[in-house]
Amino acid sequence: MAISKQSVYEPLTESTAISLALRLGLFPEGTPLTCREIGDGNLNLVFHIVDQNTNKGIIIKQALPYAKVVGESWPLTLKRAVIESNALRTFASYVPEYVPKVYYSDESLAVTVMEDLSHLQIARKGLIEGKTYPLLSQHIGEFLAKTLFYTSDFGLNQQQKKQLAQSFVNPELCKITEDLVFTDPFFDHDTNNFEEELRDDVEALWNDSALKLETAKLKRKFLTEGDALLHGDLHTGSIFASDEETKVIDPEFAFYGPIGFDLGQFFANLLLNALSRNEEEREPLFVHVEKTWKVFRETFSELWENHNVETYAKVPGFLQEVLDKAFTDAIGFAGCEIIRRTIGLAHVADLDGIEEKEKRLNAKRHALRLGKTLILKRESISEIQEIRELFAQTAE
Numbered sequence: 001m002a003i004s005k006q007s008v009y010e011p012l013t014e015s016t017a018i019s020l021a022l023r024l025g026l027f028p029e030g031t032p033l034t035c036r037e038i039g040d041g042n043l044n045l046v047f048h049i050v051d052q053n054t055n056k057g058i059i060i061k062q063a064l065p066y067a068k069v070v071g072e073s074w075p076l077t078l079k080r081a082v083i084e085s086n087a088l089r090t091f092a093s094y095v096p097e098y099v100p101k102v103y104y105s106d107e108s109l110a111v112t113v114m115e116d117l118s119h120l121q122i123a124r125k126g127l128i129e130g131k132t133y134p135l136l137s138q139h140i141g142e143f144l145a146k147t148l149f150y151t152s153d154f155g156l157n158q159q160q161k162k163q164l165a166q167s168f169v170n171p172e173l174c175k176i177t178e179d180l181v182f183t184d185p186f187f188d189h190d191t192n193n194f195e196e197e198l199r200d201d202v203e204a205l206w207n208d209s210a211l212k213l214e215t216a217k218l219k220r221k222f223l224t225e226g227d228a229l230l231h232g233d234l235h236t237g238s239i240f241a242s243d244e245e246t247k248v249i250d251p252e253f254a255f256y257g258p259i260g261f262d263l264g265q266f267f268a269n270l271l272l273n274a275l276s277r278n279e280e281e282r283e284p285l286f287v288h289v290e291k292t293w294k295v296f297r298e299t300f301s302e303l304w305e306n307h308n309v310e311t312y313a314k315v316p317g318f319l320q321e322v323l324d325k326a327f328t329d330a331i332g333f334a335g336c337e338i339i340r341r342t343i344g345l346a347h348v349a350d351l352d353g354i355e356e357k358e359k360r361l362n363a364k365r366h367a368l369r370l371g372k373t374l375i376l377k378r379e380s381i382s383e384i385q386e387i388r389e390l391f392a393q394t395a396e
């Protein structure tokens with residue numbers, strides 16, 4: 001494919017990805033380059049291009065005009081590539097240490113060219129191998145507090161915030177979450193995917209009108225509340241980590257939504273990993289859930305005290321009200337994410353990878369009970385440590 005200045009969309013191949021990297025001057029002409037498509041996510045192509053002399057690489061991520069996991073029968077906007085590169089740049093203006101550098105983006109080609117993070121490991125994979133990533137919760141707590149505060153009406157003036165929110169209107173990707181996280185798993189929908197042995201548990205969930213009412217309230221928050229710029233899909237497969245570093249990738253679901261959503265998805269994916277582990281190996285995951293909330297609360301509170309642009313900021317009780325709401329919402333959103341990753345369309349390797357069938361089914365039943373409890377009891381939970389108690393209570 002010849003790549004002109006006014007690029008016309010065409011899916012890249014390993015060879016045209018190299019041509020693009022050379023045309024952009026990211027490597028000198030004549031550099032011996034190799035390229036591999038390494039995308040393992042549900043939606044996009046990811047090309048890893050490496051200079052054989054220096055071993056230095058770059059990543060070219062390209063959106064396809066459909067969802068890769070399903071195929072051309074599920075068309076999907078290419079605009080998600082612009083959302084992703086703009087979200088990475090916006091996050092970089094607040095927390096450059098926690099996102100890959102964006103070298104280039106092209107709306108017509110739907111590509112984002114970014115820093116190669118291959119020296120790190122996708123956190124989900126490492127957690128499944130038993131790694132603990134001691135700084136993960138410190139870093140994600142800071143990432144969330146800073147990006148959410150500085151893009152909200154507390155950190156930005158009213159005009160800038162509305163303009164930023166406008167540039168992140170993301171209806172098609174939001175619809176995926178509205179359907180796959182908040183709706184389909186709670187009804188007999190054909191996108192659901194679960195082992196037949198779980199049918200009784202799943203049907204009980206579909207027939208639970210109290211659970212459906214609470215899930216409807218959470219879905220409504222996701223549909224209507226525009227607090228701050230969210231990552232929108234902050235699971236452990238969207239995080240690269242090592243013992244020292246943490247980088248958040250893949251914010252193509254970014255939009256203005258409720259502050260508790262990203263926290264909830266992150267909590268849920270930590271808990272999904274805990275569900276896959278033997279009891280004596282779960283402690284690091286509970287510590288991460290608790291520390292993420294502590295770091296988020298402390299960092300957000302410090303920003304509130306010192307950088308708040310809202311006239312009402314110093315009114316006693318206002319900060320506490322915002323934090324309490326984010327906390328309660330996060331617990332409910334975590335419950336929805338746990339349920340959808342167990343019986344919905346997009347599963348997680350943490351649970352599906354449990355080889356022994358009875359053990360896997362038991363972990364999934366536990367996941368359904370935990371998810372349901374988090375949704376139903378969210379308003380009576382006041383301390384983050386209570387999550388580990390609910391985890392234990394829902395074990396049998």
Ligand SMILES: Nc1ncnc2c1ncn2[C@@H]1O[C@H](COP(=O)(O)OP(=O)(O)O)[C@@H](O)[C@H]1O
Pocket residue numbers: 038039040041042043044045046059061100114115116117118122237238249250252
């Ligand atoms: N900046 C990067 N550096 C190295 N590998 C990357 C980078 N971005 C993505 N990848 C690889 O590509 C995979 C899919 O990327 P992701 O952004 O999650 O795609 P999708 O949007 O399809 O889920 C990741 O799991 C990771 O292995």
Ligand SMILES: CSC[C@H]1O[C@H](OP(=O)(O)O)[C@H](O)[C@@H]1O
Pocket residue numbers: 040041042043067069176177180233237238250345346
């Ligand atoms: C058909 S999209 C399903 C699922 O995939 C997304 O995750 P990722 O792109 O990181 O694999 C997102 O969680 C969607 O809900």
